[in-house]
Amino acid sequence: MTWTGIRWKRKGSGGRLCDRALDVFPGQPSSVSELPFSRDTWRTITQSFRVHRTITRTILREVTYFSVLRHTPSDTKLPQISYTARMNAALPCDLALSTTYIPSTHTSYSVLYGVYPAQGDEIWARLFSALSSSPTHPLLVLGIFLELDRARLISHADSLADEFTLGADVLSSEETPWDPSTAKENLKMQRYLRVCLRSRTLADYMGTAKRQLSKVLAELDELELLWTTTPTAAAAAPVPAGDDEDYLNDKRRDSNDKGKEEEDDLIATGKQMKQRIRDIMDEYDDRMDECGRMAQNLSLAMQTGWNQIARQDSMTGARVAKVNTAIALETKRESAQMRSIAVLTMVYLPFSCVASVFSTSLFNWSPDEGEPVVSHYIWILMAIAAVLTVLTVLAWYLWTTREEKKGRKGKSGMGLGMRNDDDVADMA
Structure with missing residues (x-):
């Protein structure tokens, strides 16, 4: 229609x-x-x-x-x-x-x-x-208007409260605790946050409506003052002189009484409207508090969830620390064993080297008359040993230099290139 x-x-x-x-x-x-x-x-x-x-x-x-x-x-x-x-x-x-x-x-x-x-x-x-x-009452239609606005705001507040309650299992579920690392949980949390943001916005709307209701209350007081202080039209009208003066006085008195009765009814209706407006304002206060509690509950729930995650991280860190301690102790024992092996090696290696050299045919410890104790081929041993030593040192140097270059290239590729001493000197 x-x-x-x-x-x-x-x-x-x-x-x-x-x-x-x-x-x-x-x-x-x-x-x-x-x-x-x-x-x-x-x-x-x-x-x-x-x-x-x-x-x-x-x-x-x-x-x-x-x-x-x-x-x-x-x-x-x-x-x-x-x-x-x-x-x-x-x-x-x-x-x-x-x-x-x-x-x-x-x-x-x-x-x-x-x-x-x-x-x-x-x-x-x-x-x-x-x-x-x-x-x-002159503000009758305004009263209906305010009732419609109240129904509209309260309906949205109830809808948000239902969404908030239904979405509370995102953080309060004991069987599946909140895990922010999963995309599904993040999507639920985003919907939950949107509900809370809408509740804050709705609370602002209700606050604005409440301030306008205060202005309506003030206007109802002004109308009541107007009706109580302003004489009716019949009372304010002059009475013409003449033979019908008594009749006109009676008529004016009747009209005045009727107008006074109507104004009293208007004042009574205005008081009822003021009481109803105060009730609406109280209801807005309750719903604004409820919207505020939504944000507070969300903040508390998220803080509790993050504290739970931090607690789990701390427990994981403690377990990792225990494992690292065990590894460090094992490494210490292995290092002690390696030092023992190195000491034994340093003790026995010279003896082994000397024994190996002296056990060769380059030395004749029981020479016949005119035979030398040391063979004249001893130089071959010295030459080969020198060449092998040089090759070993050269191979070690080339290998370590190559690894250092690879390390510098990797750091420069990640934007972490190191400046050498010459670069630092140039910058200075």
């Missing part, structure tokens, strides 16, 4: 529901600022329902907002109070409202913008129930 052409009119109250414009793209709802009718129709609505131009600025804010403007139009010369309100556009199903109240006649005109069919049904049901009472 469309509500674009639906309006209500009752003594002291009138208004209209404006449909939400069609979606610009599929799945992308249109803004409240986009109206589903022509400019001429909009001009007619603003004139018929006395819409003040501040509604444009309020709608374009796209944040929760409530404004009050007291002014006297030049055409009617009657003091008026213009109210505008806006829901936060960051959440779906946002609305805007303009209400104009004329205190001297106790009449109010309201227009709701961006109404979806389901919202129109609920608004109309609430209006039908409220309009049956007498008189109609």
Whole structure:
């Protein structure tokens, strides 16, 4: 059902529901600022329902907002109070409202913008129930507007609380503890973090809505003061002199009593509205605390998880330290054995070398008469030994130099090239 052409009119109250414009793209709802009718129709609505131009600025804010403007139009010369309100556009199903109240006649005109069919049904049901009472409070439609905004915010808060509770097993599961090294666990944690960030954003939205409700409470107090201090139109009207003076006095008294009774009813309704607004503010406080606890619980759970991981790392480090200690002790024992072997080798190697040389035929320890003790081929032994020594030393030098070059190339390839002494001297 469309509500674009639906309006209500009752003594002291009138208004209209404006449909939400069609979606610009599929799945992308249109803004409240986009109206589903022509400019001429909009001009007619603003004139018929006395819409003040501040509604444009309020709608374009796209944040929760409530404004009050007291002014006297030049055409009617009657003091008026213009109210505008806006829901936060960051959440779906946002609305805007303009209400104009004329205190001297106790009449109010309201227009709701961006109404979806389901919202129109609920608004109309609430209006039908409220309009049956007498008189109609000028901020009645604003009260319905605030109830719709409350239902919208609380619904999102409940949804986030459910997501947070269902995702809490990411960190609280005893069978499968959180392991940040796995891609699956990281994906779960990212979803969990998004829920917490959305809860913080929603808490900010509720805080803004609560501040605007404080302004509504102040305006209800102002209206109550206005009704208690301003005389009714019948009481303020002069009584003409003449034979019918007593009759006019009685008529004025009756009208005054009736007006006073209506104002008392308005004040009583205003007090009920103030109590309801305080209840909504308390509910916002509770939900903001709940959103804050989500972030606190996540921080505590993550800290506990990281502490558990650090504990496991410490235990692993302790085991590695024990293994390293055992390896060091074994290496120490092997080093002691190698030193013993080296000492024995140094002790026995000279004797073995001398014994090997002396056991050759180069030495004749029992020579005959005229035979030398040392063979004249001893030089061959010395020459071969010298050549082998030189070749051994040369091979050792070439091998060690080659390994050092490989090490320097590997370090330079990793960006860790070492500067030699000449480079350091050039830099100095």
